[in-house]
Amino acid sequence: MDFDIIFGNAARAAFGPEAVILALAAIGLNVHFGFTGLLNFGQVGFLLLGAYGTSVSVATFGWSLWVGILVGLVLSVALAVALGFPTLRLHAVMFAIVTIAAAEIIRILIGSTDAIGLTGGPLSVSFDAGAFYDLNPYPDGPHDRYGVGTFEFTGQQMWVITVGWVLVALVSLVVFLIVRSPWGRVLKSIREDEDAARSLGKNVFSYKMQALIIGGVIGGMGGVVDAIKTSGADPNGFRPQVTFFAYTALLLGGAATYLGPVLGAILFWFLREWIESFLRQLTAEAWLPDAVADFLSGSEGVISVAMVGLTLVLLMLFRPQGITGNRIEMQLDAR
Amino acid sequence: MPDDVMPRPESASADTAIEPILTVPPVAGVPKPHPILVVDELTRSFGGLRAVDVDHLEVERGVVTALIGPNGAGKTTLFNLLTGFDRADTGRWSFDGQPVSSPSPDQLARKGMIRTFQLTKSLAKLTVLDNVLLGAPSQVGERLSAAPFRSRWQNQEEANIELAEELLDRFNLAHMRDELAGTLSGGQRKLLEVARALMADPVMIMLDEPMAGVNPALAQSLMHHITQLAFEGLTVVFIEHAMDVVTGISDWVVVLAQGRIIAEGPPWKVIHDDEVIDAYLGRRRAGG
Ligand SMILES: Nc1ncnc2c1ncn2[C@@H]1O[C@H](COP(=O)(O)OP(=O)(O)OP(=O)(O)O)[C@@H](O)[C@H]1O
Ligand SMILES: [Mg+2]
Numbered sequence: 082m083d084f085d086i087i088f089g090n091a092a093r094a095a096f097g098p099e100a101v102i103l104a105l106a107a108i109g110l111n112v113h114f115g116f117t118g119l120l121n122f123g124q125v126g127f128l129l130l131g132a133y134g135t136s137v138s139v140a141t142f143g144w145s146l147w148v149g150i151l152v153g154l155v156l157s158v159a160l161a162v163a164l165g166f167p168t169l170r171l172h173a174v175m176f177a178i179v180t181i182a183a184a185e186i187i188r189i190l191i192g193s194t195d196a197i198g199l200t201g202g203p204l205s206v207s208f209d210a211g212a213f214y215d216l217n218p219y220p221d222g223p224h225d226r227y228g229v230g231t232f233e234f235t236g237q238q239m240w241v242i243t244v245g246w247v248l249v250a251l252v253s254l255v256v257f258l259i260v261r262s263p264w265g266r267v268l269k270s271i272r273e274d275e276d277a278a279r280s281l282g283k284n285v286f287s288y289k290m291q292a293l294i295i296g297g298v299i300g301g302m303g304g305v306v307d308a309i310k311t312s313g314a315d316p317n318g319f320r321p322q323v324t325f326f327a328y329t330a331l332l333l334g335g336a337a338t339y340l341g342p343v344l345g346a347i348l349f350w351f352l353r354e355w356i357e358s359f360l361r362q363l364t365a366e367a368w369l370p371d372a373v374a375d376f377l378s379g380s381e382g383v384i385s386v387a388m389v390g391l392t393l394v395l396l397m398l399f400r401p402q403g404i405t406g407n408r409i410e411m412q413l414d415a416r
Numbered sequence: 417m418p419d420d421v422m423p424r425p426e427s428a429s430a431d432t433a434i435e436p437i438l439t440v441p442p443v444a445g446v447p448k449p450h451p452i453l454v455v456d457e458l459t460r461s462f463g464g465l466r467a468v469d470v471d472h473l474e475v476e477r478g479v480v481t482a483l484i485g486p487n488g489a490g491k492t493t494l495f496n497l498l499t500g501f502d503r504a505d506t507g508r509w510s511f512d513g514q515p516v517s518s519p520s521p522d523q524l525a526r527k528g529m530i531r532t533f534q535l536t537k538s539l540a541k542l543t544v545l546d547n548v549l550l551g552a553p554s555q556v557g558e559r560l561s562a563a564p565f566r567s568r569w570q571n572q573e574e575a576n577i578e579l580a581e582e583l584l585d586r587f588n589l590a591h592m593r594d595e596l597a598g599t600l601s602g603g604q605r606k607l608l609e610v611a612r613a614l615m616a617d618p619v620m621i622m623l624d625e626p627m628a629g630v631n632p633a634l635a636q637s638l639m640h641h642i643t644q645l646a647f648e649g650l651t652v653v654f655i656e657h658a659m660d661v662v663t664g665i666s667d668w669v670v671v672l673a674q675g676r677i678i679a680e681g682p683p684w685k686v687i688h689d690d691e692v693i694d695a696y697l698g699r700r701r702a703g704g
Binding site: 258263264265266270273274278279280281282283284285291337409410 | 525526530533537538613616
């Protein structure tokens, strides 16, 4: 059992591009669910359009990467408007159902064999993200490594995560600036009681739409980072669980807080990778009975996700406000 | 806001004093000299139950009108219809000289028709101060384009905070300023809601049992404050069951029973009306 390696893997996951993507997805959800009370269960749809908008623009249409990124973000806005117009006036549950369905429909359409010519269909799409890596200031020789011990990245990875975390910081700052304003106060009032907000002259539909677009575009940015990191996109990467992982991260860190979704995303990936690495090493131990080893080997990933779920359950029991949340606010729900 | 009578704002003409209403005969559906709200043939049914069935109603501007009636008379439903929170089956009404064609709650509120709710709607996870600040009209900082730039809305916000603190002080909530509204007691929530409605700078304020559960001494002083505001041009309509409050502060009383207006007039006349007494005691009159 080598805990150095386990820790190194966990730390790399916690600060790697996957955590950046999850953090962006969770920040967007925080704008929807945390601040506005919109139950968006289709956040993955925004990531998908961000990733495919970028990938398809470059791979299929041969446009530059920067245009591709723009296309990805514009598609996220379009999805928010298309989802919001028919559903934001309806009951919150209707909205939740439509979001999850819409995200799945888009994924299935994009991954269908009929779409091969455009999106690569089930075969996934890949493109050359060279325009991004050309800007990489980190020397990226075959032996260049950054970090300490087992916690280290290649030059390319360093570039992705540097840009990624700067993006997370900027987005968090913007969210902080707009939510602490009177505009943010209206969002929270809508979360608490729509009719009260209406009775004071607030156009609830318009505010919900603004929140939906902003949170959606932030999710779309996560998709863009994903596309650049993998130099492509695959329909299987955008299954509904991505949304639920984002909710997990948000609730772990604390909904309706500014740092919660970021800390939650880091913690999510740290735990998930720590448990998976631990199990993988465990199965290799000689003293482990064969039956147990057989059971574990090959399902480390699944079990680790289950353990993260268990962590969330425990957290909800003992610290329902998340890591950074406010206990008093949570207790009000029980009144 | 000072307690003494302030000069009437220019929007309200000088002759909208209390006196003209006294010349109006106490007849259900009677026209008023300066109506701010005119309602015609308004109906709303729930299944077979006709909750509201108002042929004609005028509310006088700058006057305190009490809306009374037994439980289930349709008072709250009438408020809901007029403020756009419920859809009428038939009927039309005009507010402040403009016909209300497609009633939407937020549009009506922006025109100055501000209501409170019988079942309070305090915003539990906002502070008491933020609850009141939310009421402030035309906030620059509520536009997304201005929101990130504090300098663009800070001055207005500070002025609003000053106003909000005065209101909180008057409503005995100053000590709760930074508490979450969800921690308030039932009576305190009622107070908070009225304070928030006043913060919205209403032209007409519609209060649904505003002082239910509020201690009587405070309720008295607050209702007197609200009548002061009526002197300054505010139109007040309030639903109330306590007769002493009704006779104490209202200039005019409208009585609703089974959805219909059965009487209106000055308080001292209305409360002695046989039909009103019958309605309250639950007796039905033939042909009602
Ligand atoms: N949403 C609804 N669905 C069905 N019936 C309703 C609804 N709202 C009100 N009613 C009915 O309409 C009638 C009038 O109700 P309303 O709440 O307007 O009475 P009220 O005069 O405000 O009474 P109270 O003094 O008890 O508050 C009642 O009989 C009530 O049951
Ligand atoms: Mg009522």
